[in-house]
Amino acid sequence: MSPAVNVCVSGLVGVFAGIGLLYLMMKLLARLGEKAPRGAFSAD
Amino acid sequence: MAFVEQLGILSVTPGMVAMWAIALTLLYLAIAKEHEPLLLLPIGFGILLANLPLTGLMTPEEGLLWRFYRYGVEWEVIPPLVFLGLGAHTDFGPLLSQPRLVFLGAAAQGGVYLTFFAAQAFGFSLEEAATIGIIGGADGPTTIFLAAQLAPHLLGACAVAAYSYMALAPIIQPPIMRLLTTEQERAIRMKKGRKVTAREKLLFPIAATLVIILLVPASAPLIGMFMLGNLFRESKVVERLAETAQDALMNIVTIFLGVSVGATMSADNFLRSDVIFIFVLGLVAFAVSTACGLVLAKLMNLVTSDKINPLVGAAGVSAVPMAARVVHKIGAEANKKNYLLMFAMGPNLAGVIGTVIAAGIFLSMLGG
Amino acid sequence: MAEDVLAPLAGKVLSVAVSVGDTVEEDDEVLVLEAMKMETVVYAPLDGEVTALAVKVGDQVEEDDTLATING
Numbered sequence: 191m192s193p194a195v196n197v198c199v200s201g202l203v204g205v206f207a208g209i210g211l212l213y214l215m216m217k218l219l220a221r222l223g224e225k226a227p228r229g230a231f232s233a234d
Numbered sequence: 235m236a237f238v239e240q241l242g243i244l245s246v247t248p249g250m251v252a253m254w255a256i257a258l259t260l261l262y263l264a265i266a267k268e269h270e271p272l273l274l275l276p277i278g279f280g281i282l283l284a285n286l287p288l289t290g291l292m293t294p295e296e297g298l299l300w301r302f303y304r305y306g307v308e309w310e311v312i313p314p315l316v317f318l319g320l321g322a323h324t325d326f327g328p329l330l331s332q333p334r335l336v337f338l339g340a341a342a343q344g345g346v347y348l349t350f351f352a353a354q355a356f357g358f359s360l361e362e363a364a365t366i367g368i369i370g371g372a373d374g375p376t377t378i379f380l381a382a383q384l385a386p387h388l389l390g391a392c393a394v395a396a397y398s399y400m401a402l403a404p405i406i407q408p409p410i411m412r413l414l415t416t417e418q419e420r421a422i423r424m425k426k427g428r429k430v431t432a433r434e435k436l437l438f439p440i441a442a443t444l445v446i447i448l449l450v451p452a453s454a455p456l457i458g459m460f461m462l463g464n465l466f467r468e469s470k471v472v473e474r475l476a477e478t479a480q481d482a483l484m485n486i487v488t489i490f491l492g493v494s495v496g497a498t499m500s501a502d503n504f505l506r507s508d509v510i511f512i513f514v515l516g517l518v519a520f521a522v523s524t525a526c527g528l529v530l531a532k533l534m535n536l537v538t539s540d541k542i543n544p545l546v547g548a549a550g551v552s553a554v555p556m557a558a559r560v561v562h563k564i565g566a567e568a569n570k571k572n573y574l575l576m577f578a579m580g581p582n583l584a585g586v587i588g589t590v591i592a593a594g595i596f597l598s599m600l601g602g
Numbered sequence: 603m604a605e606d607v608l609a610p611l612a613g614k615v616l617s618v619a620v621s622v623g624d625t626v627e628e629d630d631e632v633l634v635l636e637a638m639k640m641e642t643v644v645y646a647p648l649d650g651e652v653t654a655l656a657v658k659v660g661d662q663v664e665e666d667d668t669l670a671t672i673n674g
Contacts, residue, residue: 205343205588209339210337211449212446212587213336216336220434223433559639571629575611576665
C-alpha cells in the first residue's frame with residue numbers, strides 16, 4: 191500500500207472512529223442527563 | 235553615499251509590488267466590503283509589511299514579525315488559544331439534542347482526503363498535500379496549526395484559502411446543495427430534538443476531551459483548549475474566564491495571528507505556480523466536503539424513518555456558523571417555515587471536531 | 603380555536619409586524635427573529651385574529667417560547 195493510500199485510509203477510519211465514539215458518548219450523556227433515566231439507548 | 239544605499243525604494247522588486255497589490259486587495263475587501271475584516275485587515279497589512287525592502291521584520295531571531303510568527307504560530311500557541319475562545323463561545327446544545335447528525339461532520343472530511351490524494355498525485359509532498367487537503371475542512375486555525383507543523387512555506391496561502399472559502403460559503407455551497415438534493419428533500423421539516431439538560435452540557439467537554447484525545451493524542455492542543463473554553467462556559471462558575479477567553483483574549487490573539495499569517499506571504503513564498511494549485515485544490519476540497527455531507531445525509535434517510543433534511547449535511551464542513559446559515563437560507567427557500575439553523579449547527583460543530591481529528595491524524599502520521 | 607405562535611429558535615425579536623386585534627392569514631409575517639446574525643421570519647400558523655402578543659422588539663426569546671396567540 192502506498193504511503194498516500196495508507197494516510198487516507200487511516201485518516202478516514204480515524205475520523206469516523208472518533209466521531210463514532212463521540213456519538214456513543216453523547217448517547218450515554220443523554221442517559222445521564224435525564225433526571226429519570228428511561229429505557230436503553232433507543233430513545234433518540 | 236551610505237544613506238542612498240539604505241533607501242528602501244531602490245530595493246523594491248516586481249514581486250514585492252505584486253504582493254502590495256494583493257495586500258491592498260485584501261485590505262479593500264476587509265474595509266470596503268467588510269469581508270472577514272477581523273482577519274483580512276491584519277493579514278493584508280502583514281503582507282504589506284513583509285514585502286517592504288530592507289525592513290528586517292522577518293529576519294530570523296531579530297525581526298518583530300518573525301518573533302510574532304515564531305512564538306505565536308510556529309510554537310503552536312495562537313491557534314489553540316483561538317480554539318479556547320471558540321469553545322467559550324460555543325453552545326453544544328444543538329449537537330447534543332441530535333446526536334446522529336454528528337456523523338455528517340465526519341463525512342464532510344471526505345473532501346480533505348480526496349484532495350490530499352489529488353495533491354500528492356500532482357507532485358506535492360505528503361506533508362504539503364495534507365496541508366492543502368485540510369483546507370476542505372474550512373477551518374482557519376486548524377489549517378494554520380497543521381501548516382505550521384508540516385509545510386510552513388505554504389502557511390500563508392493555505393490560511394488565506396481556508397478563510398476565503400469559509401467566507402465564500404454562501405456562494406460556493408448553494409449550487410452543490412441544489413444539484414444534489416430535490417426540492418422535496420430541501421423542504422423536509424425536521425422533528426425537533428429533545429431538550430438538552432445543563433448537566434449534559436457540563437459533562438460534554440470533559441467526556442469529549444477524554445474520548446478524542448485518547449484516540450488521537452496529536453489533536454490534544456486544539457481539542458484540549460476547545461473543550462477547556464467550553465467548560466469555562468458550561469460550568470457557570472468562571473464567567474470572567476469565559477468572557478475573557480471569547481472576547482479580550484480572542485481579540486488579542488487575532489491581531490497576532492493575522493499579522494503573522496500575512497508576514498509569511500513574502501513574494502518568494504507566495505508568487506509561485508504552486509499557489510494557484512493550492513487555491514484550486516482547496517476549492518475542490520471544500521466543494522467535495524460539502525457534497526460528502528449531503529450524500530451521507532441522503533444515505534441516512536434510506537434507513538431512518540425520522541427524516542433528515544439532507545441540506546444539513548452541507549454544514550458538516552466546519553465553517554461555523556457560515557455553513558449553518560447557508561443551510562438555513564436554502565432550506566427556507568424551499569419551504570419558508572423551514573427553520574434549519576439549529577439543526578445545521580450540530581453537523582457544523584461536529585465538522586470542527588472532525589477537522590481537528592483529521593489534522594491530528596495527519597500530524598501523527600506525517601509530522602516529526 | 604386559538605393557537606400559539608412559538609419561537610422556532612432562540613433569538614432576539616427584531617421587528618413585530620402585527621398588533622393585537624389585527625387579522626392575519628396563514629403564512630403572513632408575524633415577526634422577525636434574529637439568531638446568529640441572521641434574520642428569521644416567523645409566519646402565522648393559521649388564519650385568524652391576533653389576540654395576544656407576548657413579546658416586543660428587543661426581547662430575547664428561547665426556543666418554543668410563546669410569541670403571540672392567534673384566534674382562528
